[in-house]
Amino acid sequence: xxxxxxxxxxxxTEVMTINIGPHHPATHGVLRLVVDLEGEIVRDLRPVIGYVxxxxxxxxxxxSYWKVIPFVERMDYVSYFFQMxxxxxAVERLVGLEIPPRAKYLRMIFLELNRIHSHxxxxxxxxxxxxxxxxxxxxxxxxxxxxxxxxxxxxxxxHTRYFQVGGVIEDIxxxxxxxxxxxxxDMPVRVxxxxxxxxxxxxxxxxxxxxxxxxxxxxxxLGVTGPLLxxxxxPWDLRKAFDYLAYPEMDFKVPVGxxxxxxxxxxxxxxxxxxxxxxxEQALDGLPEGPFIADDRKYVxxxxxxxxTSMESLIHHFKLVTEGYRVEAGEVYYAxxxxxxxxxxxxxxxxxxxxxxxxxxxxxxVNLQAFKDMxxxxxxxxxxxxxxxxxxxxxGVDR
Amino acid sequence: xxxxxxxxxxxxxxxQDHPGAVLDTSFDREQAALxxxxxxxxAVLRWLRDAPGQGYGFLSSLHAxxxxxxxxxxxxxxxxxxxxxxxxxxxxxxxxxPAEGLPEIDxxxxxxxxxxxxxxxxxxxxxxxxxxxxxMTRILLPDDYVGWPQRRDFPIGGEPVxxxxxxxxxx
Numbered sequence: 001x002x003x004x005x006x007x008x009x010x011x012x013t014e015v016m017t018i019n020i021g022p023h024h025p026a027t028h029g030v031l032r033l034v035v036d037l038e039g040e041i042v043r044d045l046r047p048v049i050g051y052v053x054x055x056x057x058x059x060x061x062x063x064s065y066w067k068v069i070p071f072v073e074r075m076d077y078v079s080y081f082f083q084m085x086x087x088x089x090a091v092e093r094l095v096g097l098e099i100p101p102r103a104k105y106l107r108m109i110f111l112e113l114n115r116i117h118s119h120x121x122x123x124x125x126x127x128x129x130x131x132x133x134x135x136x137x138x139x140x141x142x143x144x145x146x147x148x149x150x151x152x153x154x155x156x157x158x159h160t161r162y163f164q165v166g167g168v169i170e171d172i173x174x175x176x177x178x179x180x181x182x183x184x185x186d187m188p189v190r191v192x193x194x195x196x197x198x199x200x201x202x203x204x205x206x207x208x209x210x211x212x213x214x215x216x217x218x219x220x221x222l223g224v225t226g227p228l229l230x231x232x233x234x235p236w237d238l239r240k241a242f243d244y245l246a247y248p249e250m251d252f253k254v255p256v257g258x259x260x261x262x263x264x265x266x267x268x269x270x271x272x273x274x275x276x277x278x279x280x281e282q283a284l285d286g287l288p289e290g291p292f293i294a295d296d297r298k299y300v301x302x303x304x305x306x307x308x309t310s311m312e313s314l315i316h317h318f319k320l321v322t323e324g325y326r327v328e329a330g331e332v333y334y335a336x337x338x339x340x341x342x343x344x345x346x347x348x349x350x351x352x353x354x355x356x357x358x359x360x361x362x363x364x365x366v367n368l369q370a371f372k373d374m375x376x377x378x379x380x381x382x383x384x385x386x387x388x389x390x391x392x393x394x395x396g397v398d399r
Numbered sequence: 400x401x402x403x404x405x406x407x408x409x410x411x412x413x414x415q416d417h418p419g420a421v422l423d424t425s426f427d428r429e430q431a432a433l434x435x436x437x438x439x440x441x442a443v444l445r446w447l448r449d450a451p452g453q454g455y456g457f458l459s460s461l462h463a464x465x466x467x468x469x470x471x472x473x474x475x476x477x478x479x480x481x482x483x484x485x486x487x488x489x490x491x492x493x494x495x496x497p498a499e500g501l502p503e504i505d506x507x508x509x510x511x512x513x514x515x516x517x518x519x520x521x522x523x524x525x526x527x528x529x530x531x532x533x534x535m536t537r538i539l540l541p542d543d544y545v546g547w548p549q550r551r552d553f554p555i556g557g558e559p560v561x562x563x564x565x566x567x568x569x570x
Contacts, residue, residue, distance in 0.1 A: 348464045
């Protein structure tokens with residue numbers, strides 16, 4: 001990149017501003033880029049966002065706590081389990097609700113499945129941008145198996161509303177474990193196949209190696225987290241740093257890169273898929289027996305079977321479904337490691353049954369600020385590669 | 400997380416360098432927060448980042464909340480993180496809504512470049528101006544949008560949907 005910083009001086013070129021997007025397949029969503037080009041070299045760049053802003057945070061203020069869950073899921077539409085966990089976890093900390101061990105493990109299984117799913121979508125679409133068309137089909141084949149698992153356990157392929165304040169809505173069905181074990185056994189083989197297809201692919205290597213480098217100090221200044229930061233050699237993972245769910249009991253590694261170029265970003269994410277598989281395996285082996293949701297009738301719906309026999313359960317059910325539960329005034333910021341980095345949820349409670357403020361600190365939104373540093377003084381083709389490797393989900397950016 | 404006494408220690412040390420900067424502390428639900436005089440917010444953030452033994456060098460999140468009907472009503476939250484000791488501390492600056500114009504606070508983009516988008520977002524939704532921000536414009540809403548929708552006195556709904564059919568017939 002250094003030689004490009006001064007290149008073009010002896011050519012008769014002038015800076016030209018062009019517009020990419022908002023509807024452009026390489027922007028992975030509705031992102032508009034205003035790019036200053038000198039010949040083929042990017043000299044300046046400005047992302048313009050907000051095209052899919054739907055005011056979710058405002059809508060959440062008009063819904064009782066349990067009705068907010070489907071709203072937050074639809075922000076970052078590729079990692080919906082993570083949004084649910086961030087919001088439910090924040091509310092659980094607000095009301096001081098401890099979730100049972102089985103719920104922790106079930107949540108972890110679904111979070112890690114979702115992480116693999118998210119990375120598969122990223123790998124397929126980014127490789128497609130770089131000309132490896134077949135990758136899309138292979139990645140989406142495995143992604144579909146994950147969606148089948150989601151459908152089996154929750155009834156929905158996307159936006160499952162599976163996590164509840166206090167645990168999960170249902171236990172996993174019979175046959176789910178066998179199917180998941182089959183997937184867990186297959187996935188490392190599949191990941192190996194992806195690596196065989198890409199790791200020695202001359203086109204892929206020359207497009208990704210030594211492109212889009214940003215130093216780790218700069219990334220930290222810009223607040224970048226997740227695989228992008230780890231690719232630059234910083235072993236920072238909230239699953240290791242903070243104690244949430246049952247991650248401290250799991251044995252997994254945090255893959256890091258060395259150079260921080262697009263190739264390292266690819267390697268880190270692919271290695272993360274293997275680590276997620278390991279976590280799922282351990283969580284399945286150690287899945288504790290017991291309830292899957294907390295037994296606090298003030299916040300958790302009573303079991304369906306009790307409604308026809310217990311007057312008290314019926315009253316609890318009625319109260320929870322109509323008004324919802326009130327949360328004592330207070331505020332909580334709860335952050336988890338999403339596939340894109342730190343996903344934080346800030347919830348402000350004012351004592352009523354509706355949150356006074358729900359804010360999601362979306363990793364894509366913050367990471368997007370590093371895009372200029374990744375792309376300036378590089379070829380426009382490398383910019384497209386860097387954008388894919390940045391992996392922004394515009395639903396999460398715009399909320 | 401600094402615990403309750405740790406938070407008071409931090410408060411005492413800030414008071415030595417910047418008297419009157421910390422208005423209040425709170426330790427609620429295992430989360431530590433410093434309520435800071437908005438006029439001295441940059442000094443406090445810089446102290447927390449650079450003072451020896453502190454090292455809150457990472458700004459996880461910057462967001463705002465409207466505490467209506469409390470007064471002062473707007474709270475700007477800075478979620479700071481020390482990545483070596485793995486401690487979070489929240490710095491809050493409370494801003495009143497002036498009779499005329501918009502509430503203002505100094506921008507922390509110089510200290511934490513990550514705040515650039517997030518301060519624009521706060522401006523966009525709450526109408527809080529960050530003095531010294533390089534590009535204080537709306538970020539998610541259209542540039543010609545009128546109003547500050549995340550304020551609590553801004554109604555939900557009622558936003559007209561601009562389909563061409565509506566414009567032709569009712570526009």
